[in-house]
Amino acid sequence: MIPFFTINQSDKNTSSRAGILHTDHGNISTPCFMPVGTYGAVKTQSSEEIVDLPSPVLLCNTYHLYLRPGIEILQKVGGLHSFMNWKGAILTDSGGFQIFSLEEFRKVTDDGVTFRSHLDGSEHHLTPEKIVDIQRIIGSDFMMMLDVCPSGDADYKTWVDALNTTTNWAKRSMKHYRETESIYGYKQVLISIVQGGTDKKLRRQSTSELCELDADAYAIGGLAVGEPKSEMLETVEWMDEFLPKNKPRYLMGVGTPADLVRNVARGVDMFDCVIPTRNARNGQLFTYDGKMNIRNAKHKSDFSPIDVNGISPMSETYTRAYLHHLFKTEEILGYRIATQHNLRFYIHLMKTIQDEIITGNFENWASSFLNRYDDEN
Amino acid sequence: MIPFFTINQSDKNTSSRAGILHTDHGNISTPCFMPVGTYGAVKTQSSEEIVDLPSPVLLCNTYHLYLRPGIEILQKVGGLHSFMNWKGAILTDSGGFQIFSLEEFRKVTDDGVTFRSHLDGSEHHLTPEKIVDIQRIIGSDFMMMLDVCPSGDADYKTWVDALNTTTNWAKRSMKHYRETESIYGYKQVLISIVQGGTDKKLRRQSTSELCELDADAYAIGGLAVGEPKSEMLETVEWMDEFLPKNKPRYLMGVGTPADLVRNVARGVDMFDCVIPTRNARNGQLFTYDGKMNIRNAKHKSDFSPIDVNGISPMSETYTRAYLHHLFKTEEILGYRIATQHNLRFYIHLMKTIQDEIITGNFENWASSFLNRYDDEN
Numbered sequence: 001m002i003p004f005f006t007i008n009q010s011d012k013n014t015s016s017r018a019g020i021l022h023t024d025h026g027n028i029s030t031p032c033f034m035p036v037g038t039y040g041a042v043k044t045q046s047s048e049e050i051v052d053l054p055s056p057v058l059l060c061n062t063y064h065l066y067l068r069p070g071i072e073i074l075q076k077v078g079g080l081h082s083f084m085n086w087k088g089a090i091l092t093d094s095g096g097f098q099i100f101s102l103e104e105f106r107k108v109t110d111d112g113v114t115f116r117s118h119l120d121g122s123e124h125h126l127t128p129e130k131i132v133d134i135q136r137i138i139g140s141d142f143m144m145m146l147d148v149c150p151s152g153d154a155d156y157k158t159w160v161d162a163l164n165t166t167t168n169w170a171k172r173s174m175k176h177y178r179e180t181e182s183i184y185g186y187k188q189v190l191i192s193i194v195q196g197g198t199d200k201k202l203r204r205q206s207t208s209e210l211c212e213l214d215a216d217a218y219a220i221g222g223l224a225v226g227e228p229k230s231e232m233l234e235t236v237e238w239m240d241e242f243l244p245k246n247k248p249r250y251l252m253g254v255g256t257p258a259d260l261v262r263n264v265a266r267g268v269d270m271f272d273c274v275i276p277t278r279n280a281r282n283g284q285l286f287t288y289d290g291k292m293n294i295r296n297a298k299h300k301s302d303f304s305p306i307d308v309n310g311i312s313p314m315s316e317t318y319t320r321a322y323l324h325h326l327f328k329t330e331e332i333l334g335y336r337i338a339t340q341h342n343l344r345f346y347i348h349l350m351k352t353i354q355d356e357i358i359t360g361n362f363e364n365w366a367s368s369f370l371n372r373y374d375d376e377n
Numbered sequence: 378m379i380p381f382f383t384i385n386q387s388d389k390n391t392s393s394r395a396g397i398l399h400t401d402h403g404n405i406s407t408p409c410f411m412p413v414g415t416y417g418a419v420k421t422q423s424s425e426e427i428v429d430l431p432s433p434v435l436l437c438n439t440y441h442l443y444l445r446p447g448i449e450i451l452q453k454v455g456g457l458h459s460f461m462n463w464k465g466a467i468l469t470d471s472g473g474f475q476i477f478s479l480e481e482f483r484k485v486t487d488d489g490v491t492f493r494s495h496l497d498g499s500e501h502h503l504t505p506e507k508i509v510d511i512q513r514i515i516g517s518d519f520m521m522m523l524d525v526c527p528s529g530d531a532d533y534k535t536w537v538d539a540l541n542t543t544t545n546w547a548k549r550s551m552k553h554y555r556e557t558e559s560i561y562g563y564k565q566v567l568i569s570i571v572q573g574g575t576d577k578k579l580r581r582q583s584t585s586e587l588c589e590l591d592a593d594a595y596a597i598g599g600l601a602v603g604e605p606k607s608e609m610l611e612t613v614e615w616m617d618e619f620l621p622k623n624k625p626r627y628l629m630g631v632g633t634p635a636d637l638v639r640n641v642a643r644g645v646d647m648f649d650c651v652i653p654t655r656n657a658r659n660g661q662l663f664t665y666d667g668k669m670n671i672r673n674a675k676h677k678s679d680f681s682p683i684d685v686n687g688i689s690p691m692s693e694t695y696t697r698a699y700l701h702h703l704f705k706t707e708e709i710l711g712y713r714i715a716t717q718h719n720l721r722f723y724i725h726l727m728k729t730i731q732d733e734i735i736t737g738n739f740e741n742w743a744s745s746f747l748n749r750y751d752d753e754n
Contacts (some may be wrong), residue, residue: 044713045714069677073677085694300450322417329416334418
């Protein structure tokens with residue numbers, strides 16, 4: 001039997017490692033970045049364009065898909081892969097983060113969470129078991145457990161409560177996962193989510209409790225939710241100590257290109273973030289030199305290509321002046337070009353990172369990348 | 378020297394004809410439909426996707442391009458083809474229709490038209506000569522003269538005034554066109570625009586006055602501006618009598634698939650319209666059976682392809698249920714799929730029309746098309 005995760009190269013100078021996630025929808029080289037397709041579509045892009053990035057995996061959202069199109073539709077069509085015509089792998093976030101963002105409309109009990117839909121106000125009750133069931137119907141290759149994700153400015157007591165509930169729910173999730181089967185015949189793994197805010201003791205406790213469940217992969221939740229960046233990096237460093245080396249680590253909701261490089265050095269294997277797609281729609285493009293905003297007047301008559309680094313065919317075909325014009329006239333083509341550029345840049349960056357780890361040059365490369373990359377964040 | 382327009386086949390039973398427009402940016406088989414890319418981009422589509430429709434030509438708007446990006450940018454980059462990376466032909470509407478839509482903000486004198494920009498309120502004065510100059514800078518293969526386009530509910534006196542000013546401006550346009558040259562070295566033709574509302578005498582007068590100028594092509598303006606459809610068809614029938622047979626006729630701003638078929642039968646060679654693109658973004662799809670609105674609840678769990686007629690790869694790849702979902706969640710991909718489908722349908726329809734004219738079967742085919750096609754309009 002092929003193992004779920006193999007590490008091909010562990011870096012000598014940093015905690016970075018290059019590996020492969022084996023799924024029934026193809027292999028995924030790590031460290032990897034997963035484009036976000038919340039509702040079963042990466043904003044502005046077609047499934048074919050995600051294949052061509054190339055990305056072997058994308059992330060969708062259980063909470064959003066549960067509300068629209070709803071699990072009845074997804075069950076009828078035989079899962080999300082079929083619904084969106086996507087042959088690669090899918091990771092579905094549990095929706096915990098989204099539900100806990102509905103501050104005024106949700107209530108957490110030991111049993112689960114009750115909330116009102118942000119769409120029509122209808123009331124819903126979701127339990128850890130039901131979140132597994134929904135993802136069985138979605139048919140995601142990587143399922144996530146329901147967790148409690150406090151906001152970045154939460155206090156210690158909130159962190160402790162979130163941790164305890166998350167552990168309790170993780171046990172129920174894993175039990176239910178082991179008692180149920182994939183509906184469509186392919187393997188689905190279940191990822192547990194470590195909480196504990198930015199407190200070392202709590203993070204150690206959460207990791208220790210979750211490791212007893214022996215999940216296939218570990219997500220680091222509760223970061224990139226408003227805490228200072230230095231605290232995020234320090235917390236990931238602790239997690240590198242606590243987490244088992246032989247399992248993939250997924251840092252949820254991170255981040256900028258510089259964040260990716262810094263967290264790969266701290267042992268993270270998987271990332272997802274809306275930054276490349278959302279910022280693209282605001283005109284922000286990423287390059288190896290840093291960010292540029294194409295709406296800036298200096299691009300108005302700049303007839304050089306968007307990017308000359310071979311990142312994206314569209315970036316070489318169209319000029320900065322044309323893209324500037326498309327943004328000024330609010331043409332959807334502008335959002336498409338910028339989104340494709342940013343996603344291709346992220347994927348190119350991850351491929352470079354993988355190569356540099358494999359050749360043993362990651363530390364030098366990362367230092368030179370971070371020197372060159374102008375990260376105003 | 379290759380003539381600008383050759384007719385390969387004139388139908389025996391109707392006024393339809395199949396021909397070729399020869400431009401320095403390729404040949405265009407007629408009857409043709411030109412996708413609308415107002416600002417130098419067909420909404421939601423890339424230039425490559427327009428090539429792949431396949432469309433050898435697109436329509437852009439002089440008024441809009443004059444305001445954004447402005448002629449300074451277009452002159453610097455060497456014209457619109459280069460700016461938008463489009464190697465096919467371009468027709469630019471003169472902008473008369475758009476300017477005359479700014480009812481409260483424009484003033485017509487014998488010299489030209491003064492108006493305030495719909496964007497920033499800035500005042501502009503455009504003359505027939507300047508409209509030619511702008512299109513020289515844009516570098517469109519087909520330039521249009523500045524005309525006066527009254528609204529559909531205008532009275533007879535308004536039609537007469539519009540006709541007289543249009544003839545006067547046409548003379549000045551043609552004189553200026555003959556005194557100036559293409560900036561980028563390729564041929565640009567100038568199309569005159571017949572006015573006269575839905576009055577037969579006025580249409581005859583306008584045609585007669587314009588024919589003295591011996592333009593390369595004739596546009597039928599002042600229709601599809603709110604008049605009853607029967608009056609539009611009757612007016613086009615008159616125009617078929619008045620216009621020279623050996624020059625292409627362009628019916629501006631028309632129309633639905635059934636409109637195209639009916640007006641081809643009345644001798645029209647060229648069309649443009651925002652219907653396939655604008656309606657696509659509202660969820661309306663065209664098929665050989667008529668219109669369907671993908672937002673309709675009946676498509677929610679319809680897992681059949683969008684269209685099985687080989688119209689568009691996306692229409693065969695994605696299901697109606699998925700497209701319904703994309704519209705419900707306002708995903709840009711939905712607008713892209715629907716737009717591509719509609720444009721491909723229009724192009725497929727025009728190719729079918731060309732083939733049926735050439736084989737002498739157009740009248741039968743048109744009758745069977747109109748029987749099958751459910752045109753609620």
